Every structure is written in C-alpha cells, then in structure tokens.
Amino acid sequence: MGLRMREEAKKFKELKDKIKYRPEAIEQQHKRGKLTALERIEKLLDPGTFEEIDIFVKLRVPYFGLDKRDIPAEGVITGCGKVDGRTVFVYSQDYTALAGTYGEMHAQKICKIMDQALEVGAPVVGICESAGIRLHEILWPMRWFGELFYRNSVYSGVIPQITAVMGTVAGGQAYSPGLTDFIFMVKDSYMYIAGPAFVKTVLGEEATEADLGGALMHASMSGVCHYLAETEEDCLEKIRELLSYLPSSCREEPPFVETGDVPSRSTPELENIVPDDPKEVYDMHEVIKAIVDNGKFFEIHALYAPSIIVGFARLGGHSVGIVANQPSVNFGTIDVWAAEKAARFIRFCDAFNIPLVYLVDSPGFAVGPEQERHGLAFRGATMIYATSEATVPKISVILRKAFGGSLIAMGSRYLGADRAYAWPIAEISVMYPERAVKKLFAEELRKSPNPQEELKRLLQEYREKFVSPMHAAQLQHIDDIIEPAETRIRLIKALETFKNRKKEATPTSLYGVWGPRVYRKKHDCMPF
Secondary structure, eight states: OOHHHHHHHHHHHHHHHHHHOOHHHHHHHHHTTOOOHHHHHHHHSOTTOOEEEOTTOOOOOOGGGGGGOOOGGGGEEEEEEEETTEEEEEEEEOTTTGGGOBOHHHHHHHHHHHHHHHHHTOOEEEEEEEOOBOGGGTTHHHHHHHHHHHHHHHTTTTSOEEEEEEEEEEGGGGHHHHHSSEEEEETTOEEESSOHHHHHHHHOOOOOHHHHHBHHHIIIIIOOOSEEESSHHHHHHHHHHHHHHSOSSTTSOOOOOOOSOOTTOOOTTHHHHSOSSTTSOOOHHHHHHHHSGGGOOEEESTTSSTTEEEEEEEETTEEEEEEEEOTTTGGGOBOHHHHHHHHHHHHHHHHTTOOEEEEEEEOOBOOSHHHHHTTHHHHHHHHHHHHHHOOSOEEEEEEEEEETHHHHHTTOGGGTOSEEEEOTTOEEESSOHHHHHHHHTHHHHHHOSSHHHHHHHHHHHHIIIIISHHHHHHTTSSSEEOOGGGHHHHHHHHHHHHTTOOOOOOOEEEEOTTSSOEEEESOOOOOO
C-alpha cells in the first residue's frame, strides 16, 4: 500500500470512528439507561457480522440552519449481518443524533436496506427510537414517509418485518411499525401518533405518554405490541428467538432445528391436565408445553385478547404456528379481538409456509350487544377467512368441547384442515347441549311431571347420540378419535404426511419501486 493510500485510509477510518464512537453521546444514552443505536445492533446480530453502509450520508435541506448542524450518519445506522448464521438487514435509529428524527436522507437509508433485503430474500429488523418527523425539512420527509409505508405494505408477505421500540416513537413514524409483522416494545417505551402536548392543543384533554402509547397499554389493550420486553437486552434476544422459527422469505421453508425431543414421545400427562368436566377451567399453556418439542413455546400477544393463544413452537424439529383456545379466560370464548388476533397470526404463518396446529376447547363465539357493536359478523369472520385462505398444512385437535362457530373456525375439516382429531371426552355440537335439548324438547319438558329429571334423562341421551365424537366421526367431521397420550405423535405424523402437499394459491405480482422487478407471494399480512 502506497503512502497516499495509507494516509487516505487512515483519514476515512478516523472519520468513521468519529461518527460511530462519540463519548458524550454514548454517555448520554447510558445515563438514560439505554443502549446506543450501534450497541443494539451488535447485541441483535451474531458477533462480528455487522456490515454498516451509508455511514457518510448527509442531509441536503438547508432550511432553519440544518446545513450547519452535524447529524452523524443522518441519525440512523443501517446495514446487514447474521442471526444464527442467516442474513438479516437492520436499521437502528440514533436518538443522540437530532433525536433520531425522520428526514429525507435518514429515510432513504432505511428504504435502501429494505430494497436490498427484498432482493436477497432476508428479514428486516427496525430498531426505533425517534421524535418523529424532522420539521426543519418541511415537506421533504413526507414523501419519504410514503416511500417507507409503501415498502412496508408491498413487501408484506414477502420478507418478515420486525420492529423493536426502545424509547419514544412519535407521529407519522409510528405508522411504519404498525405495518410490520411483529412489534416488540421495552416496558418503558412509548409509541403514539399524537403526543400529550398535541392532544391537549387539539382536544383540550390531559393525557400522559403511558395513556397514549405506553408499552403495557399497547400489549394488553390496543394489541399493537406483540411482545412486551423487560429490558433492551431481553427484547433483542427475543427477536433472535422469533427469527429462529421463521424462513428468511416467502420463497423458503422455515428452518429445521434438531431439538433432541423424539417424535415418538407420548403425552400421558395430558389426561391429568385437562379435566373431564367441560365447565372446569385449566391452562392451555400446560397442554401446549406437553405437546411441543422440549416444552418450548414462543407466545405472541400474550396479554392481548387472552381467550385465545397464538405463538410458535416446534414439532419434530419443524416450526409450527399454534392457535389454541384458553379455557381459563371466559372458557375459551372467541370474541372479536381474539378472532382478529388469531386471523392475523394465521395469515402470517400461511404467507411464510409455517404449518398450523389448532387446539380446540371453546363454547363458541362471544355474543351480546357489545360484540355486535364491535362488528362480530365482520371481525369474527376474519378468523374464518384466514383459516379458509391458508394453504399450509392445517391440523386440529378437539380436546374437550367445540360448540357453534368455534367448531368451524378452529381449523375444521370444513375450512380445509388436512387432519381433524378429537379426544374421547370431546363434545361436538352446534351449541351447548343443554340449550339444544331445551329447545328441541321444550314441549316434552313442559308436560313432564318432573322437568328436572326429564331434562337430565334427555340430556344424557342427546349427548350419547349426537354430541359424542363418534357421531362427528361417523359424519366425517373428524378423521379419528385419539387418546391424549398420542396427541404429539399423531400431530407430527400428520405434519410429516402433508408437508409436501401443494395447494395452489393465486400469487400476487409486486413491482419493485425502482424498476420492473416482480416478486411473488401468497398474500400480504395486512394489519387489521
């Protein structure tokens, strides 16, 4: 290397270090109890794999003295690296650089790595901490909000998109996480379209950041947050775990992991977990843990719409999506929020080739004025639509009861399930047997000298003849009646049988922003 080459290389190395390692900024972030933008990336990715790009990018807008401001790397670090040896693209907003505000060149850096992720077929992880739009740039950032939202939308269902919120994310900046597949929030973080000052100005109402966009509120009430993390380190580690279940793009199958849990392992403990009485409650998490490899379950939306459980696990080393009723919450009733929660998860799994396992124990869909006012006929139908649309292998097991709409919506044969099983104690009916008997035999009960005894007798006969799993099996509503101990074994066998089964879905053509590139996908994962 010649002398001039060495001098120039040294100069650019020093420039990079000056942008990356700013002691005052690092100390400022650490005093706030937060990692720096670069530290977050380094904790997310495999050690030594991060390649940063566009570190020297500068803004172009001269208004309000911006041309005299030094905004290192334009307030966002972008590049790619590896997670468990697989390529992942990442951006991390730098709150120490003009509060991580969203400007034209800041946005172009993010959009660039999203385009590259699409070309490569790799996930994008956005680590967000931003005060929102950079007002100094007037309308310039508005175009690039649109460019970002466009990519979030049309790349949906092609590559996984994950957001980590690690501080405040405000204004239009919050729409981008809302368009991604999964949002992780650290417990002391906030995300809102309009902050407290704006709300007070427009509505005259007092509201705190926690009221408007606190992580706990989003995790339990709005459903915006899919995973609530205790710390930034926990958040990044959980994103790594989530990625382990997902393919890099819709063009791939999910990764196989040798878990050491043999496919032939039986599950006799299930008999002690699930009570015989359909009115007794239990925790479906215990059933899931008994069935899946090593009891490891990655739950999504744990605090939101808890009468239904969704998340990822492995069976025989293969990724699966679990959709399960939760009898300990309203007996597993499916309300409008549970239906939408399940529907979005089902559509994501289908878009990315992840088989679905339904564990059924529900009295049906919720009823009443509140549910109807929230659009039960429409929102409840989202789950039915998502299950019907899904072309991945779908396996269902009725553990104890499947009444009314839950019988259909929870992975039934009618909606395209490849295998539908039931346990011997399962009750399968259009409604609660008691209600059906009272309606069907109203006249007999009215004339009976002892209505209570007559009801008991009629109910027993009705259950034996029309509610038992044998009746459903005779009508081909289920494929087999299985013992609880063989549940895991049968699920793995069924998934193995149908793993290469192809059901054609009409692909959608997507055109790249910069030219006539065409990307194929089953469907998007539209937020609803």
